[in-house]
Amino acid sequence: MTEPTLAQIDVDGALEEAAAAVFSRSGFLRKSATTAAAALTGYLWVGADAEAATANTANDIAILRFDQVLEYLQAGLYTEAERLGALKPETLDWARVVGAHERAHLRAIKNLLGPNAVKSPGFNYGNVTSDERAFLKTAVGFEDLTAALLKWQAPRLDSREIVAAAVSLHSVETRHAAWIRHLVGLQPATVAFDKPASQRKMQQLIDSTHFLASRPQTSARKKPRYTG
Amino acid sequence: MQSGALAGAGLATGAGVGALVRAGTATAAPSQAQDRQIFNFALLLEYVQAAFYSEALRNNALSGDVLRFAEVVAGHEQAHVDYLRKALGAHARAKPKLDFRRATRDQHAFLDAAVLLENLGVAAYNGQAANLTKPALAAAAEIVSVEGRHAAWISDLAGKPPAPRAADVGASSVEVIRALESTHFMKAK
Numbered sequence: 001m002t003e004p005t006l007a008q009i010d011v012d013g014a015l016e017e018a019a020a021a022v023f024s025r026s027g028f029l030r031k032s033a034t035t036a037a038a039a040l041t042g043y044l045w046v047g048a049d050a051e052a053a054t055a056n057t058a059n060d061i062a063i064l065r066f067d068q069v070l071e072y073l074q075a076g077l078y079t080e081a082e083r084l085g086a087l088k089p090e091t092l093d094w095a096r097v098v099g100a101h102e103r104a105h106l107r108a109i110k111n112l113l114g115p116n117a118v119k120s121p122g123f124n125y126g127n128v129t130s131d132e133r134a135f136l137k138t139a140v141g142f143e144d145l146t147a148a149l150l151k152w153q154a155p156r157l158d159s160r161e162i163v164a165a166a167v168s169l170h171s172v173e174t175r176h177a178a179w180i181r182h183l184v185g186l187q188p189a190t191v192a193f194d195k196p197a198s199q200r201k202m203q204q205l206i207d208s209t210h211f212l213a214s215r216p217q218t219s220a221r222k223k224p225r226y227t228g
Numbered sequence: 229m230q231s232g233a234l235a236g237a238g239l240a241t242g243a244g245v246g247a248l249v250r251a252g253t254a255t256a257a258p259s260q261a262q263d264r265q266i267f268n269f270a271l272l273l274e275y276v277q278a279a280f281y282s283e284a285l286r287n288n289a290l291s292g293d294v295l296r297f298a299e300v301v302a303g304h305e306q307a308h309v310d311y312l313r314k315a316l317g318a319h320a321r322a323k324p325k326l327d328f329r330r331a332t333r334d335q336h337a338f339l340d341a342a343v344l345l346e347n348l349g350v351a352a353y354n355g356q357a358a359n360l361t362k363p364a365l366a367a368a369a370e371i372v373s374v375e376g377r378h379a380a381w382i383s384d385l386a387g388k389p390p391a392p393r394a395a396d397v398g399a400s401s402v403e404v405i406r407a408l409e410s411t412h413f414m415k416a417k
Binding site for chain 1 (some may be wrong): 301303306308350357362363375376377380381397
């Protein structure tokens with residue numbers, strides 16, 4: 001049913017949006033020399049910036065490849081929901097904003113991975129993108145667990161630049177989770193300390209949805225570079 | 229309030245502006261000593277947040293969903309203060325003197341201040357994440373996660389975008405102190 005291509009995923013220039021956000025904070029970051037800001041700036045402008053962060057340990061690459069598949073799944077889910085337009089207006093509003101964020105995250109992770117990036121698997125979301133209840137349940141589940149996953153991964157990353165970039169995505173996922181919980185009448189923040197959840201937990205959630213119509217590549221691409 | 233007063237009221241005991249600036253710019257590799265500086269910096273923000281919510285509740289300034297938010301979040305922020313104080317032990321800074329004026333007496337002013345303080349918390353922790361040792365980063369991630377939820381929740385209640393950007397870029401300690409200073413919540417001793 002759905003096999004999002006990159007062109008579909010990046011429908012609205014999400015990269016530009018995220019990059020613009022970095023510079024929109026009125027002089028705040030222009031003057032900043034923090035590792036986080038510098039790394040993220042490079043991270044979003046990768047390709048145009050010689051000093052851009054790149055994942056170059058096997059560990060960081062494995063973590064980011066896992067995240068990339070997850071972002072493909074979420075970006076595809078919310079983008080399809082927005083396109084079908086069958087959900088309640090406030091839910092569609094959430095899907096529109098969060099979909100744009102996940103597409104930006106996807107592009108950012110893809111750039112961090114460079115030649116190690118994963119090709120999009122095929123997805124089939126069934127009725128989840130058009131059925132209000134199914135969508136909300138799925139969105140709450142994925143946002144809460146994505147936030148927990150990024151917390152599990154953060155102290156496991158080798159590169160400090162990638163840590164700085166990853167945490168800047170992590171807190172956005174917690175915002176998505178709180179926002180959708182508020183939308184459905186659940187308490188947005190239930191505990192003082194949010195616990196991490198492992199990649200195995202996330203894999204179980206992904207498997208339980210049967211969204212994955214084809215397996216993502218799990219090994220590095222060995223294809224010769226296209227020299228066209 | 230002048231910045232000199234803030235430096236006295238705000239900065240870690242035994243750590244001057246220079247120490248915080250160095251921590252903020254990440255020239256030093258993570259170390260336990262640097263963790264302590266960063267946790268003490270975080271503790272300052274958590275003191276302000278915890279006192280802000282508890283005072284607003286004491287003043288009976290809030291109602292409805294905003295009251296519910298403050299009741300829940302006051303407990304979270306106090307738990308963060310307790311956690312950081314325990315982690316820092318004898319190194320923990322003292323609570324600053326605070327004056328929230330209208331922000332804890334008027335729901336409208338409260339909403340503006342709460343949105344600012346929660347977003348500032350997210351930016352502060354994110355800005356220091358790469359400067360922490362792995363165990364300290366794991367702990368800070370559990371806290372900033374909740375700050376992110378608070379920020380989205382209160383923004384939604386205030387009619388502002390709960391997740392305004394695709395990435396929450398971290399702020400340096402100097403930027404955070406400057407933003408905190410702009411609230412005039414911290415009084416000179």
